[in-house]
Structures are given as C-alpha cells and as structure tokens.
Amino acid sequence: MKAIVCVKQVPDTSGKVAVKENGQLDRASMPAITNPDDLNALEAALTLKDHTGCEVVVVSMGPPPAEGMLRELLARGADRAVLISGREFGGSDTFATSQIIAAGIDEIGVEKDDIVFCGRQAIDGDTAQVGPQIAEKLHLPQVSYVTDIKYQDDGSLIVTRALEDGFMTVKVETPCLLTCIKELNEPRYMSVPGIFECYGKPYEVFDYNRLKDNPLIEDDTIGLKGSPTNVWKSFTPPQKGAGTMLEGTDVAAQMAQILADKHLI
Ligand SMILES: Cc1cc2nc3c(=O)[nH]c(=O)nc-3n(C[C@H](O)[C@H](O)[C@H](O)COP(=O)(O)OP(=O)(O)OC[C@H]3O[C@@H](n4cnc5c(N)ncnc54)[C@H](O)[C@@H]3O)c2cc1C
Numbered sequence: 001m002k003a004i005v006c007v008k009q010v011p012d013t014s015g016k017v018a019v020k021e022n023g024q025l026d027r028a029s030m031p032a033i034t035n036p037d038d039l040n041a042l043e044a045a046l047t048l049k050d051h052t053g054c055e056v057v058v059v060s061m062g063p064p065p066a067e068g069m070l071r072e073l074l075a076r077g078a079d080r081a082v083l084i085s086g087r088e089f090g091g092s093d094t095f096a097t098s099q100i101i102a103a104g105i106d107e108i109g110v111e112k113d114d115i116v117f118c119g120r121q122a123i124d125g126d127t128a129q130v131g132p133q134i135a136e137k138l139h140l141p142q143v144s145y146v147t148d149i150k151y152q153d154d155g156s157l158i159v160t161r162a163l164e165d166g167f168m169t170v171k172v173e174t175p176c177l178l179t180c181i182k183e184l185n186e187p188r189y190m191s192v193p194g195i196f197e198c199y200g201k202p203y204e205v206f207d208y209n210r211l212k213d214n215p216l217i218e219d220d221t222i223g224l225k226g227s228p229t230n231v232w233k234s235f236t237p238p239q240k241g242a243g244t245m246l247e248g249t250d251v252a253a254q255m256a257q258i259l260a261d262k263h264l265i
Contacts, residue, residue: 040180084205098134
C-alpha cells in the first residue's frame with residue numbers, strides 16, 4: 001500500500017509580494033515554502049502510515065532547488081521523494097502540469113489500495129485544477145475539499161468533503177485521489193531523528209528522458225506546446241480609495257442613509 005503526495009513549492013505570499021515590471025510574480029526575490037494545503041495532504045498520508053505502515057512517496061514538479069523542500073518532507077516522515085524536473089516541462093499550464101505529474105505517478109505505480117493525496121489549491125497559481133486533472137488522467141475516482149477520512153476494512157474510504165453551505169460524506173473505492181484542505185488535520189513538524197535520516201532516504205529525479213516513454217508523455221502534451229491556455233495579461237488591480245469607518249450605536253441607520261443617498265436602496 002502506498003500514499004503518494006503531490007507537493008508544490010510556492011513563493012511565500014504571506015509577506016511582501018514582489019511583482020516584476022511586466023506584472024509577473026518575482027519568484028526569485030521571495031522565500032520559497034511548501035504549499036500550505038500540501039502539508040495537510042502529507043499529514044493525511046503520514047497518519048495513514050502510522051496506522052498501516054504504508055510507504056509515503058512525495059512528488060513535486062519544479063526546478064532543482066525544490067530538493068530542499070522534498071528533503072524537509074522526508075524529515076517530516078515521508079519515505080521516498082521524486083522530483084520531476086526538466087527544461088522540456090517549462091512553460092506548462094495546469095493541463096500540461098497535471099499530464100506530466102500523472103506520468104510521474106504512473107511510473108511510481110498506482111495499485112489497489114493506493115491513495116494519491118493533493119492539496120486543494122496552490123497559493124500562487126490558485127486554480128485548484130491540478131489534483132482533479134491528475135485523477136482524470138490516471139482514471140482514478142476523486143474526492144475534493146476533503147475534511148475527514150475514515151479507512152474501511154474492505155479498502156474503501158468514507159470521506160467527508162466541505163461544500164459552500166455544508167458537508168457531504170461519500171464512499172470511495174481505492175485507488176483514488178483526494179484533495180485536502182486545512183480543516184483536515186494539523187501538520188506535524190520535522191523530528192530530530194527525521195532530520196538526520198532525510199539525506200539517507202531514496203531521492204530520485206525524473207527528467208524528460210526518464211518519462212518520455214510513458215504513454216502520457218507526448219511532445220504536444222507537455223511544456224508550452226502542450227498548454228492550451230495562455231496568460232494574456234497580468235496586472236495588479238488599482239488600489240481602492242480609503243474606506244469610511246462608521247461609528248456610534250446607529251451604524252445600520254447611517255449605512256442605510258449612505259446607500260439611500262447613492263440611490264442604491
Ligand atoms: C500558459 C501558462 C504558462 C505557465 N508557465 C509556467 C512556467 O513557465 N513556469 C512555472 O513555474 N509555472 C508556469 N505556469 C503555472 C503553472 O501552470 C502552475 O503553477 C501549475 O500548473 C500548478 O497550477 P496551480 O498553481 O494553479 O496549482 P493548483 O491546481 O491550485 O494545485 C492543486 C494541487 O495540485 C498539486 N500540484 C500543483 N502543482 C504541482 C507541482 N508543480 N508539483 C506537485 N504537485 C503540484 C498540489 O498538491 C497542489 O496543492 C504557467 C501557467 C500557464 C497558464
């Protein structure tokens with residue numbers, strides 16, 4: 001049994017966000033962190049490992065410096081790391097990214113009882129498309145926005161997912177893919193023995209040559225050529241003017257008056 005966790009390295013947007021003159025995110029000048037939802041995905045996999053002893057494999061597609069993040073995830077308890085990296089993969093949109101990651105997961109192998117865990121959404125690209133697209137490309141059943149997982153003896157899962165106005169509980173057979181949100185769990189920290197062990201654990205790089213014979217990889221399914229979407233324009237929205245603070249015990253009446261003056265009510 002394996003838990004495969006997809007993890008993206010992202011710029012830390014909690015501090016000052018640097019934007020280049022052309023409107024693109026200046027990734028190089030911002031610290032890189034593990035995408036927050038992906039730590040919840042890893043925690044779900046490590047909890048499963050605590051109960052079953054399953055192998056936890058972390059997978060990331062990104063440039064070579066992502067090795068540091070993957071070593072940290074090995075120190076948190078993952079058993080094996082795979083970095084998918086190559087110039088041929090550059091310029092990929094979400095469709096091509098999920099195609100390449102699906103090929104990497106296919107090479108690792110998905111068998112009965114295995115679970116692929118993703119975060120719901122990356123804090124830089126923000127599309128929440130990659131997890132569901134990987135599931136489609138690997139023909140796996142998927143459950144998104146997962147807040148609770150109960151493992152059944154027959155290998156199936158009872159999974160709760162968050163909806164806009166409530167929750168939904170579904171049964172899903174394995175192998176499957178789950179996209180996780182922060183309400184699922186509290187990610188653990190690295191342990192001191194984990195830090196010592198992380199450089200001895202298996203670490204592999206899947207480059208283009210390693211993946212090119214996988215049936216999911218064709219030159220027109222990866223990189224810019226395999227990307228059906230284009231970034232047309234990127235810009236920072238103009239700052240809004242300062243707001244008006246209403247004070248006193250009758251703010252509702254004041255608000256109603258302002259809206260009436262503007263003929264909005
Ligand atoms: C036309 C176009 C060109 C682009 N060119 C580039 C480029 O040249 N360089 C570049 O860096 N980006 C590029 N991007 C952005 C890139 O496509 C996205 O960063 C990537 O597809 C992930 O999408 P997202 O950030 O919205 O992830 P989401 O779909 O929000 O992520 C959901 C989950 O999927 C998993 N996941 C997502 N990405 C990865 C990953 N890389 N590795 C492992 N797991 C992952 C994680 O579990 C994550 O929580 C481009 C996008 C477009 C539209």
